[in-house]
Every structure is written in structure tokens, then in C-alpha cells.
Amino acid sequence: MDSAIIIYFFILMVIIVAALLFTGAIGGKGKTTTSNSTTTQAAVNTSSSTSSSVPTTANTTSTTVQTTTTIYYSSCLSKNPEVPVANGDFSTGTYAGWNESGPGFGAGPLNLSAENNNTDKNYTGYYGSLPWNGYNGEYAASSFQTGLALQAGNLTSMPFQVTELFLNFKIVSSQSSKLYVEILENNTPEVVTHFNTYSANVTSPQSTFLNGTMPIGTLLCQNVSIRVVAGLTGESREGVGYIAIGDFYMSNNPVYTKGIVSNQTIAP
Numbered sequence: 188m189d190s191a192i193i194i195y196f197f198i199l200m201v202i203i204v205a206a207l208l209f210t211g212a213i214g215g216k217g218k219t220t221t222s223n224s225t226t227t228q229a230a231v232n233t234s235s236s237t238s239s240s241v242p243t244t245a246n247t248t249s250t251t252v253q254t255t256t257t258i259y260y261s262s263c264l265s266k267n268p269e270v271p272v273a274n275g276d277f278s279t280g281t282y283a284g285w286n287e288s289g290p291g292f293g294a295g296p297l298n299l300s301a302e303n304n305n306t307d308k309n310y311t312g313y314y315g316s317l318p319w320n321g322y323n324g325e326y327a328a329s330s331f332q333t334g335l336a337l338q339a340g341n342l343t344s345m346p347f348q349v350t351e352l353f354l355n356f357k358i359v360s361s362q363s364s365k366l367y368v369e370i371l372e373n374n375t376p377e378v379v380t381h382f383n384t385y386s387a388n389v390t391s392p393q394s395t396f397l398n399g400t401m402p403i404g405t406l407l408c409q410n411v412s413i414r415v416v417a418g419l420t421g422e423s424r425e426g427v428g429y430i431a432i433g434d435f436y437m438s439n440n441p442v443y444t445k446g447i448v449s450n451q452t453i454a455p
Contacts, residue, residue, distance in 0.1 A: 263408040265350040268438065272347060272413065275356070275435030277326035284345050285328075291340020291417040296326040296433070318369040321396035322357050323434050329359075330417035331429035337419050343371070344413040344435070351437035352404040354413070357396040359431040361385050362449045365418030366430045370403055372411050378402065381450040396431070403437070404452065 274284040303318040319327075328342055360366050362383035366410035370378040378401050385392040403411065412436060419428045 188379045192441050211323065255354070261312060263348060263350050265437070268440075270350055270437040272435040272437065275344070275433070276324040277328060277433050278324055281325055282328070282342065286343045286345075287340060289340030290338045291330045292328050292342045292415075297329045297431070298326055300325050308400050311400065317391040317394040317433075318397070320391075320396045327357070327396070327431050327433035328415060329429060329431035330419075331431060337417075337421055337428050339365075339418050341416040341417070346410040346412050349403050349406045349409055349411055352402065352407070352439050353430075353437065353441040354401045354403050355434075355436055355438050355442045356399050356432060357434040358382055358399040358447075359384050359392070359429075360398055361428060361430075363419060363428065365416070366428075367416050368399070368401065368432070369414040369416065370401060371404065371414055372406060372409055374412075375454075376414075376452075377411070378404060379452045380448060382447050382448050383449040384444070386446055386449075387444055396434075397447055398442045399432075399447065400441040400443040401451075402441075405453070 209409070274282075281295050282292070297319075299319040299322055330337060330340065354370065356368075358368075360382040363383065364381070367379055367381045368378075369376045380399075380401050381400055384395070384397045385398065387395075387397055389395045415430065415432055417430050421428075431438065
């Protein structure tokens with residue numbers, strides 16, 4: 188009888204141990220399963236918290252939008268410190284890549300070297316005997332094409348993609364509501380700037396090119412055009428009333444002469 192009881196309890200213990208091993212309640216295999224379950228659950232909990240918590244989701248969305256915008260800008264932001272505008276310095280000696288409206292800027296850009304050396308027989312492109320200076324190249328667009336006679340006209344570049352934050356250039360301009368530079372998107376002015384280079388303390392403002400800049404960062408990745416407007420006509424007195432400009436290039440850094448912007452409008 189006692190032997191039968193002992194055998195019964197032995198068989199019962201074997202069944203219980205086997206059941207515990209099968210369910211993973213004891214033994215190394217059970218710990219591994221529990222650990223994996225905990226890790227998986229932690230990952231699920233993290234994901235669930237991000238997606239189900241309203242405040243967390245709002246913050247994450249806000250951050251994502253800002254990051255996405257930065258990536259969008261970076262997709263076309265140039266890695267080069269400077270990006271020239273096509274024929275922005277008029278080095279071709281022509282207005283190739285630009286469209287003219289009206290006779291104001293003449294048949295072509297001024298050959299500054301020829302003007303300074305008195306070898307250009309067609310016209311006197313500077314005021315009196317003051318040579319052009321402060322320019323980086325040979326050619327510049329100017330509405331001072333025929334001595335002291337001014338004619339109205341516009342000069343508009345072909346569209347180009349904005350890949351930098353600023354448009355830099357060289358300019359001579361007196362203060363006038365009819366002399367200005369525009370940045371156009373779809374033929375709509377987005378940035379309009381009037382310059383007065385005569386306000387700078389230079390010896391011969393009529394023929395000294397100064398550094399001008401215009402912000403174009405709000406138009407990154409967009410196709411834009413430059414339009415130079417010369418709306419004054421008649422006789423120029425003391426060299427006032429014309430605009431000369433060139434050496435256009437884009438850059439992440441503005442290069443400008445302080446105090447020469449008389450008015451600037453940026454579209455909202």
C-alpha cells in the first residue's frame with residue numbers, strides 16, 4: 188500500500204514538472220521567451236505612445252514638418268559658395284540670355300574698357316571724363332548709352348532656379364522711383380529694390396560701381412527672373428538718372444555696400 192502511494196505521488200510530480208516545463212514557467216527556455224516578449228512589448232509600447240498620445244503626436248508632427256522643409260530646401264541649395272547667373276556679367280558682349288523691352292539699354296552692354304580707353308567710337312558711356320571703376324568684368328548693362336540722352340527700357344533675364352539665399356551684383360544708380368531692380372516669379376514681382384549709390388561716400392558716384400544685394404531665400408527652388416527697370420527719359424544732368432548694372436551671381440552670403448538701398452519691398 189505504501190509502495191503504491193509512493194509510486195502514485197511520483198507519477199503525479201512527473202506530470203506537474205512536465206506541465207511546468209511545457210508552459211515555460213521554469214527553466215532557461217522560459218526566461219528567453221519572457222525576455223523576448225518584454226523587448227517586443229517595449230517596442231510596441233514606444234510606438235503606441237508616439238501614435239496614441241495627442242501631445243506627443245503634435246510635437247512630433249511639428250518637428251517633422253520643420254525637418255521636411257529643411258530637406259526640401261537642401262534638395263536644391265547649392266553646395267558651391269557662389270552660382271553665377273547665365274551671362275550675368277554680360278561677358279558675351281551681348282544681351283544673350285536677356286530680353287529687352289524698349290531702347291533704354293541700347294543694342295548691347297557697355298564695353299567698359301573701351302569706354303575708359305576712349306576706343307569706343309559709338310558713344311560715350313560714362314559721364315564727362317570719369318572712368319568706370321569698381322566692376323569685375325568688361326561689360327555692363329547701362330541706360331546711359333547715348334551721352335546725356337536717356338531712354339526708357341527694361342532688361343529681363345531668362346528664368347533660373349534659385350539655389351542660394353542672396354542675389355549679388357554691381358550697380359550704379361541714382362535715387363528714383365523709376366530706377367529699380369526686381370525679382371520676378373511667374374512675371375510677378377516678389378522683391379523690388381531701389382538703390383541710391385550716390386549716397387555712398389565715393390569720389391565719382393556717376394561711374395563707380397558698388398555692391399548691391401537682394402534677398403531671394405524665400406524663393407529657394409523656384410524659377411525666377413531678374414528685371415532691371417530704367418523708366419527715366421530725357422536729359423541726364425550731372426550724370427543723374429541712369430542705372431548701370433551687371434556681374435549678377437547667387438550666393439549664401441550677401442555682399443553689399445551699406446546705405447545704398449533707398450527702398451525695398453518683399454512680397455508676403
